[in-house]
Amino acid sequence: MTGRLPGDWQHDVVAAAAAAEFRDFPRTPLLSREAEEVAFISRGRVHADQVRRDLPWLQRLYRGYFLELAGRTSPERVQPASDHRYGLVLNVQRGATMRFECHVDSNPLTGLLFCTDHPAGSGGELVFGHDLAAADVDAVERDGTVIRPRAGQLIFFDGRQYPHYARPLSSESDLRVVAVMNYYTESCPESTRPPELNRHLFGDA
Ligand SMILES: [Fe+2]
Numbered sequence: 001m002t003g004r005l006p007g008d009w010q011h012d013v014v015a016a017a018a019a020a021e022f023r024d025f026p027r028t029p030l031l032s033r034e035a036e037e038v039a040f041i042s043r044g045r046v047h048a049d050q051v052r053r054d055l056p057w058l059q060r061l062y063r064g065y066f067l068e069l070a071g072r073t074s075p076e077r078v079q080p081a082s083d084h085r086y087g088l089v090l091n092v093q094r095g096a097t098m099r100f101e102c103h104v105d106s107n108p109l110t111g112l113l114f115c116t117d118h119p120a121g122s123g124g125e126l127v128f129g130h131d132l133a134a135a136d137v138d139a140v141e142r143d144g145t146v147i148r149p150r151a152g153q154l155i156f157f158d159g160r161q162y163p164h165y166a167r168p169l170s171s172e173s174d175l176r177v178v179a180v181m182n183y184y185t186e187s188c189p190e191s192t193r194p195p196e197l198n199r200h201l202f203g204d205a
Contacts, residue, residue, distance in 0.1 A: 001113065002152040004065060006057050010151060013090070013115040016054040017177045020044030020092040025101070029196045033102040033129075033163035035136035041101040044092030048085050051179075058113075062088045062181050066154065070111055073156045076185040078109060083190065085202055086182055090115075093124065093169055093176040100166035102137050105159035106197060108188035111181035112157075114149035123169040124149055124176040134163045149178065160188075 006012070024040035034041070052059050063080050071078040081087035091100055118124035126147040129140035140163050147155070169176055184190045 001154045004061070005152065009057070010115060012055055013058075013177055013179070014175065016046055016050065017044065017090055017092045017115075017175065019050060019054070020046045020090065020094075022092070022094065022098075026200075028101060028103055029200050030194055031103045031106060031197070033104060033135050033140070033165075035138075038136075041099060043098045043100055044090075044094060046090035046092060048087060048089050051088050051090060052084065058179060059088060062111075066111055066113075066181060067183070069154070070109055070156055070181075070183045074109060074185055076187060079184050079190070081107075081182045081184065081190055085198070086193075088179065088181050091166070091178050091180055093166065095172045095174070096123070096169050099168040102134075102140055102163055102165035104161065104163055106193055107182040107190075108158055108160060108185045109183040110157055110159050111183060112155050113179040113181070114153045114155075115151055115177040115179060116149060116175060117151045118149045118169070118174075118176060120148065122171065122174060123167050124174070125167045127165060127167060128157075128159075129163045132161055132163075137165055139163075140165060149176065156183075 022044040024042050027034050127144045130143045134140045
């Protein structure tokens with residue numbers, strides 16, 4: 001995708017990621033596939049309003065060229081989220097203790113634009129479990145597909161069935177940033193998004 005991105009896109013993204021909210025995030029209702037004893041997962045989030053403000057070119061791609069590409073992956077009409085709070089956000093991992101929660105998605109089509117490179121052995125891989133019933137990271141790791149992020153690579157998937165998570169980084173000085181884009185289809189429209197998720201993330205419905 002790098003030909004479609006501004007020349008200094010990675011610099012912009014890393015700068016935006018520095019302003020992420022870093023904290024322990026409680027496990028997500030309904031969608032979490034973490035072991036029961038895991039109450040919190042530490043990570044960073046650049047919220048949708050920050051992305052719109054700091055990375056307007058990414059917002060345009062979400063609703064423009066990336067939407068067009070998303071549409072090619074589905075026999076159905078694909079739409080971006082109309083609620084700006086969860087359409088496009090950045091997930092950020094800094095250092096070796098953060099990771100992304102093992103979960104399934106509620107939206108039928110997710111786009112990820114990897115914004116940082118993670119060579120073999122450095123961690124940060126996205127792992128999809130093959131077992132629909134996998135209910136923790138160990139189960140996903142026992143039988144899964146590993147995707148190593150490459151900056152500028154865009155992938156689309158339906159993450160409603162297969163549990164997935166992002167491994168921690170190996171180095172305390174490393175940074176992982178991914179842009180996460182929620183898309184919807186006619187058979188699974190935005191109105192199906194569980195209200196519990198918005199209450200959990202934003203404190204309201
Ligand atoms: Fe997901």
